[in-house]
Amino acid sequence: MHGKRSRFLTIMLVLGMAFFYVPMVLLVVYSFNYSKIVPVWGGWSLRWYEVLFQSEEVWMAVSLSLKIAFVNATFATMLGTLAGLAMVRFGRFRGRTLFGGMLVAPLVMPEVITGLSLLVFFISMKQLVGWPEQRGFATITIAHITFSLAYVAVTIQARLTGMGEDLEEAAADLGAKPFKVLTAITIPRLTPALISGWLLAFTLSLDDLVIASFVTGPGANTLPILIFSRIRLGLRPDINALATIMILVIATCVAIAAILMFRQQRADLKDQQLAERGES
Amino acid sequence: MTETGTVSETPWLDQDGQQPLVQIKGVTKKYGEVTAVDNVDLDIYQGELFCLLGGSGCGKSTLLRMLAGFEDLNGGSITIDGVDMQGVPAYDRPTNMMFQSYALFPHMSVEQNIAFGLQQDKMARSEISNRVHDILTLVELQDFKKRKPQQLSGGQRQRVALARALVKEPRLLLLDEPLAALDKKLRKQTQFELANIQEKVGVTFIVVTHDQEEAMTLSTRMAVMDAGKFKQIGTPTEIYEFPESRFVADFIGSANVFEGRVTEDGADHVRVKTNVAEVFIDHGQSVKVGSKIWVALRPEKIRITKTDEPASGPNQVSGVVDDIGYLGEMSIYKIELPNGQIVDITSPNSSRPMNRQHRITWGNKVNIAWEPSSVMLLTA
Numbered sequence: 338m339h340g341k342r343s344r345f346l347t348i349m350l351v352l353g354m355a356f357f358y359v360p361m362v363l364l365v366v367y368s369f370n371y372s373k374i375v376p377v378w379g380g381w382s383l384r385w386y387e388v389l390f391q392s393e394e395v396w397m398a399v400s401l402s403l404k405i406a407f408v409n410a411t412f413a414t415m416l417g418t419l420a421g422l423a424m425v426r427f428g429r430f431r432g433r434t435l436f437g438g439m440l441v442a443p444l445v446m447p448e449v450i451t452g453l454s455l456l457v458f459f460i461s462m463k464q465l466v467g468w469p470e471q472r473g474f475a476t477i478t479i480a481h482i483t484f485s486l487a488y489v490a491v492t493i494q495a496r497l498t499g500m501g502e503d504l505e506e507a508a509a510d511l512g513a514k515p516f517k518v519l520t521a522i523t524i525p526r527l528t529p530a531l532i533s534g535w536l537l538a539f540t541l542s543l544d545d546l547v548i549a550s551f552v553t554g555p556g557a558n559t560l561p562i563l564i565f566s567r568i569r570l571g572l573r574p575d576i577n578a579l580a581t582i583m584i585l586v587i588a589t590c591v592a593i594a595a596i597l598m599f600r601q602q603r604a605d606l607k608d609q610q611l612a613e614r615g616e617s
Numbered sequence: 618m619t620e621t622g623t624v625s626e627t628p629w630l631d632q633d634g635q636q637p638l639v640q641i642k643g644v645t646k647k648y649g650e651v652t653a654v655d656n657v658d659l660d661i662y663q664g665e666l667f668c669l670l671g672g673s674g675c676g677k678s679t680l681l682r683m684l685a686g687f688e689d690l691n692g693g694s695i696t697i698d699g700v701d702m703q704g705v706p707a708y709d710r711p712t713n714m715m716f717q718s719y720a721l722f723p724h725m726s727v728e729q730n731i732a733f734g735l736q737q738d739k740m741a742r743s744e745i746s747n748r749v750h751d752i753l754t755l756v757e758l759q760d761f762k763k764r765k766p767q768q769l770s771g772g773q774r775q776r777v778a779l780a781r782a783l784v785k786e787p788r789l790l791l792l793d794e795p796l797a798a799l800d801k802k803l804r805k806q807t808q809f810e811l812a813n814i815q816e817k818v819g820v821t822f823i824v825v826t827h828d829q830e831e832a833m834t835l836s837t838r839m840a841v842m843d844a845g846k847f848k849q850i851g852t853p854t855e856i857y858e859f860p861e862s863r864f865v866a867d868f869i870g871s872a873n874v875f876e877g878r879v880t881e882d883g884a885d886h887v888r889v890k891t892n893v894a895e896v897f898i899d900h901g902q903s904v905k906v907g908s909k910i911w912v913a914l915r916p917e918k919i920r921i922t923k924t925d926e927p928a929s930g931p932n933q934v935s936g937v938v939d940d941i942g943y944l945g946e947m948s949i950y951k952i953e954l955p956n957g958q959i960v961d962i963t964s965p966n967s968s969r970p971m972n973r974q975h976r977i978t979w980g981n982k983v984n985i986a987w988e989p990s991s992v993m994l995l996t997a
Contacts, residue, residue: 506687507720509707511734511785521733525724611768 361584368577375572385578395563395579402543402560405474409481410539414531416482417489417538422523424490425497426505443487452551455480459552472554480552481545485538492537496530628662629838636699638663638821639684639789643693646679646845653679655845656693666815666822668832670869671842677825680842681791684823685714698788708737711788715795719778721766727753727777728762734785752780755814772803779811783818792824796831808834829869833857841865862997863911872913872993873960879904887994893954897931899989904996911995916963918991921950924982933986936960938979950977952985960985 368386372379389395420440424433443451459469459476469476508522509515524531546561553562567576637660646654654676661667669677682688684695686707695702698711713734722730728749735745753759756776766774775795782790795811796804812835815822826832832839833853841848841856841864849856849865860866863874877891882905887898889912896912904910924935934954942949950962962985970976977983 501718503716503718503720504722506685506707507714507716508722508733509687510685510712510714511781512708512737513733514708514737517737522722605767608765608768611764612770 368581385574398563406542409542413485413538420490421493443484448547452548473557476552481542489534492534640696645692668836668839670832675842676845713782713787714791715782717794752784913993916961
């Protein structure tokens with residue numbers, strides 16, 4: 338019975354993994370296809386990578402996307418951290434429940450609604466105060482900050498709640514004024530959450546197509562917008578090449594993160610051994 | 618460190634007109650409907666090691682946190698060293714606290730943890746390193762100064778926490794369950810160590826604990842707390858030998874309690890009629906004849922003899938051995954009295970039993986007796 342059972346599990350595993358990865362493998366393989374028509378195999382070639390590297394439009398989109406993602410992640414982390422601190426460390430204040438609810442609302446709001454409302458907002462702003470004159474980098478960044486902030490706030494809130502207040506009270510007790518407590522104790526303790534919050538905001542921004550499409554303007558194409566607009570005219574091998582590069586970059590990042598985590602675990606284990614030896 | 622040669626053993630008695638270091642007056646703390654600390658008054662003098670003893674939720678930790686400045690008062694006042702602490706933030710108070718969780722900063726080494734408080738005072742670098750060195754010597758952790766807290770054992774962490782709180786030489790050190798996280802054997806060693814360190818540095822300690830043995834060993838004076846109020850304040854001996862209420866008698870150690878009525882109230886003696894016997898007490902106590910009262914006896918202050926052996930004294934009752942717990946160094950006897958009440962008696966096994974047989978065993982008829990001076994009269 339046991340053999341049968343495990344064969345069943347193996348088949349399910351293979352099917353599951355295939356479901357995840359066959360599309361990506363196909364994408365990667367077709368990026369090396371000489372033929373101009375994607376599903377027709379014309380032999381191995383790096384032709385589309387060459388096309389890609391010569392396309393100024395693609396590089397502009399990459400650079401715009403990275404710029405937006407970077408600025409967004411930085412601001413969202415700062416604002417989200419402040420919001421998280423207010424929720425967890427300020428005790429009970431008037432409107433706390435309302436504030437908490439409004440803080441996480443963007444998480445459940447459909448993206449089209451967020452995008453549409455922001456577009457309406459930017460257009461009214463232009464009429465009222467004459468800004469933003471043209472939609473592009475600034476409007477997309479602001480739009481991204483509004484929703485990534487919520488994710489960061491949730492991450493920080495969870496971490497702060499888990500940390501407890503003992504360390505901060507201890508620092509205050511030892512004579513540290515509130516700002517010193519924040520910089521010497523709270524922020525260093527929050528560092529892992531700050532990094533993951535920043536990365537999360539960065540990824541969300543890099544990934545976003547819907548909201549960016551609403552609030553972008555002429556000539557401001559982020560990478561997802563560019564890819565999507567090109568695909569609408571039919572599958573294109575140079576886009577496959579671009580996607581392959583992105584997969585490679587992401588895989589590298591994940592691998593580095595895994596190695597760092599593994600090292601941290603080993604260091605923790607060593608600490609524990611040191612502590613136990615001291616017990617005797 | 619402060620010179621301690623002249624500090625009195627009983628600073629609360631030999632006040633010499635000195636102000637108490639800590640004056641707690643009518644302090645109240647409410648959390649919504651719940652009153653955590655209920656209108657308490659307490660004076661603590663320089664050099665004391667004062668224990669706040671009570672069960673969980675009795676308000677002892679809340680009181681400590683109010684002294685440290687982490688909780689606001691809903692009423693009353695706290696004065697430390699003559700200064701009203703109203704509106705003084707935790708970072709400006711002349712107190713330091715040792716947390717139950719130790720609250721060591723995990724991203725700093727032992728040395729950095731201890732130096733943190735001194736750095737806040739903008740102290741010179743050389744002075745900081747001298748002080749850190751001295752305190753590390755005191756708690757015997759010099760070899761571990763470069764380690765991170767998570768690389769230390771429980772006992773070492775406890776000592777780092779103590780050193781960090783002491784290094785600023787506070788007027789008052791607040792310790793929240795300082796030994797609770799240690800295992801039993803280490804705890805017993807550390808109790809004495811802690812008291813020794815307190816004597817050496819001469820800082821006034823207020824210790825919160827739920828462990829009565831810890832409170833008895835450590836304290837010069839202690840307060841038994843229940844439901845936000847002090848039940849009794851006194852030295853460990855006063856609390857144990859002269860409890861004022863059934864709660865205190867039962868909370869500290871154990872006690873056999875009999876309800877009765879006062880039949881005679883002389884200048885040098887009291888007689889109480891209880892449902893098991895008439896009890897004679899050879900010291901005067903201001904009680905009203907005919908009033909309801911409780912007579913309490915500590916298990917170790919009752920003698921036990923077989924009925925066929927001669928016994929003497931005014932206070933005697935007969936009973937039957939219902940159960941025996943043999944603990945090695947002593948035995949616990951549960952004696953059933955004629956009215957069905959069970960009395961606990963502990964008796965040291967000061968000699969080896971003959972023929973491996975104990976003198977008193979299950980079902981034996983026995984007499985129990987106690988000294989007239991050992992009886993505790995409780996009015997509440």
